[in-house]
Amino acid sequence: MEFERKEAPGRDPEKRIKDWDQLHEHLTEEELQEQGARCMDCGIPFCQTGEDKNGRTMGCPVHNLIPEWNDLVYRGKWKEALHRLHKTNNFPEFTGRACPAPCEGSCVLGIIEPPVAIKNIEQAIIDKGFEEGWVQPNPPENRTGKKVAVVGSGPAGLAAAAQANKAGHHVTVYERDKRIGGLLMYGIPNMKLEKSVVQRRVDLLREEGIAFVTGTEIGTDIPAPELTREYDAVILAGGATKPRDLEIEGRDLDGIHFAMDFLHANVEKLLDDEHKKKFISAEDKDVIVIGGGDTGTDCVSTSMRHGCNTLTQFEILPKPPESRGEDNPWPEWPHIYKVDYGQEEAKARFGDDPREYQVMTKKFVGDGDGNVKELHTVRIEWKTNEDGRKVPEEIPGTEKVWKADLVLLAMGFLGPENPVLEQLEVERDQRSNAKAKHGDYHTSVDGVFAAGDMRRGQSLIVWAINEGRGAARECDRYLTGTTELP
Template sequence: MGKATGFIEYQREVPEERPVKDRIKDWQEFKTKFSEDAAKIQGARCMECGIPFCHSGLEIGGMVSGCPVNNLIPEWNDLIYKGKWEEAVKRLLKTNNFPEFTGRVCPAPCEGSCTLGLNEPAVTIKQNEYQIIEKAFAEGWMEPQPPETRSGKSVAVVGSGPAGLAAADQLNKLGHWVKVYERQDRIGGLLTYGIPNMKLDKEEVVKRRLDIMEAEGVEFVVSTEVGIDISLTELQKENDAVVLAGGATKARDLKVPGRDAEGVHFAVKFLKENTKKVLDKDNPDYISAEDKDVIVIGGGDTGTDCVATSIRQGCNSVTQFEIMPQPPEARQDSNPWPEWPKTEKIDYGQEEATELYGADPREYLIMTKEIIKDDSGHVKAIRTVKINWDKDEQGNFYPVEKEDTEKIWPADLVLIAMGFLGPEETLINAAGLEQDARSNVKANYGDFRTNLDGVFAAGDMRKGQSLVVNAIDEGRKAAKSVDQYLAE
């Protein structure tokens, strides 16, 4: 390593984000960059640790440990320290098609398994990745590089989220003709309509990558839903292979009395419509939190995005319900390194709510029992109880309601952010695709082949709801399998 004692000499630092009072007034990204000198110092903290678990991509205890795309993290950290930015870009792009996406929205399982993280704050791996790719764009190094030769083979990719785009990018680089189908009016899948603009800018970040892919020969088709506007059979006839990467967009619902009240929406609908308004400016058709008491049911990233979006829309108040217990501040003995640390985190939405309203918006160990309507059928409140978790004889956890903990919460807008159950089944049923026990398209990790000849599945549609970086990994490896199939 360039600085063998860097991890001893330097402390972990990250750039200050845009101040809350400023960023909640707009939809611009809140993340900022380091100076090059500061970035070099953070790169120097990477240890010569012998076995770098940070790029292992293992699954331990049902959670990702290390980078799923096996980023060559120690190498490009060292190159940052030495000021060899162009070489660092090449090493980064060798394993990750879209580091500008993961550098913004990935939860960084790499940092959770950083060796330095055993007894010191981990290396700023995610920030370093962000610095490298943004340097590349700023310096003009990210020029389109279309393949020199074409195979004559064509592949249709269904879905333009991170898995679909990664598969398309890899297949195009291998010389195949690729056409990506997206049912929405814009390319990007959840990158465009699932993640708010303040986390991932659509015009400045997503579009610039799509422009490169188009210039390299990838064709994009929008407002076309495979299974409705065009059949999978037609795609099979027109192409040599098909990759299904439609995501896991079937939202988990809340089955309680009053669920049919007006003003109760799935989080994904709320976020999509808001992003569309941000992009289209004059679009009046969206769900607004302005001057409303908002309750978000669900404590994950999507729930946090709903909190932050509601704040920017000018909500009166926002509360986030979490059915699980509050995580501890430090790792527990049952959650050792290099597992993903199940510790308390203050994300950007909670930070904003705390500064505005004086308290963290999250309420833990709380269960919704009823959505209460007013005389017109609109939501006016939510009835909840506090719970504890207990185990049955088989070791499965189940909630136990605590006596005398019932509470009524005023609510004008309720957003359900309880995760996803799997892919929508219109295309699956119409095409006769086999499904696994969790309703995902059945295809083994490694070859990604479905029961239909020449049809492959990748990303959340195959794996179930997961991380953007996992989707990129799936798309890359599915592309390799498709390439092998085309060569048979």
């Protein structure tokens, strides 16, 4: 009642598109304490429930003890707040920057007022912990003699490795790229998650005894069955990295790329002065991003920093409402219209939100030399068919031609792409993911566990951490007959 919500101020969009530095400034300690004071110590803290409802996350999937560390920050007990935060979250420096904060969508205060600035407080706690030297390597006192292989070093893989190592097992993480981090390193742009922040945590994990093997793809460089022979257990956390394609006329033209190819190569160039791989640049180009999710937003923001000539983002769904609809009640994640950081930057430079809603791309057209030069689209509306499903219906007379010499496909992912599951003969679900029950994580193959996007499909970074922790817990139970891991 005394304090209004205040978030860390964003840097000027027109200035920040000239660099790759972080997007936001910081709140002062006094401001953060005031934001912590807004937490009501409510009877049922929905912010930490962490459930899926109607495909929408409700509350924090890692069950962060949010009211507790909010109160500790309010009282100036930062070290105790850090201890509470690390009880449930291995990597708050990642979620504090890159998580969309479903906890805030389920904040009880959010029913009548803007919710508590939970994400800002979380990031401030862990950043202060590193600044004060409170975050130190904590290797296990005893080793079990059991060996665990983790395939993939994204948030699920790193969380699984951290927890399995904490239990005393000898953990080796395999990563096909040259740097550890997976999505954290290569899929999230630098301004959203600084790579030094990722490397800092990787270095800590290495000091705690985890071995990392980079530039090695399981299933190609090393046959997957070799892991089951050499290790006592295997945790698969390779992600759902097979992109959804747009198989229409002209798809084979040059200048049409998957979003992750664009983002991955950009990060590689920024990190490696000796970068030899082809770099996809949006400089002086008319860019169209097809897809309206977080990956599409990252493509928008990256293109802005390259210095694109124009930028348009297509979304096939209708424009979200300004406030919650009747089918989207609290405490579900609010599906409402918002201008994210990438759209904010495009709007600052070009004068308007770059998104076009209910647009279907019909074909790509080339310039005669094999390069894309334009897109042909039509507006659609969503109708309910005889089976009760929503289907798109084209609106006559809404055809349009768009100029484009760089098209980025950011339409989501279809499932795992690597051959590990095939070589291990792991049973799949209907969406081609590794079949394993949430909470158990054991696949159809004895001693092989699956976690993160490889098991649940494309999801949030915080769900990946949840699943990595859970898979390590069940792996420990499998190896020792019991477990003390949460």
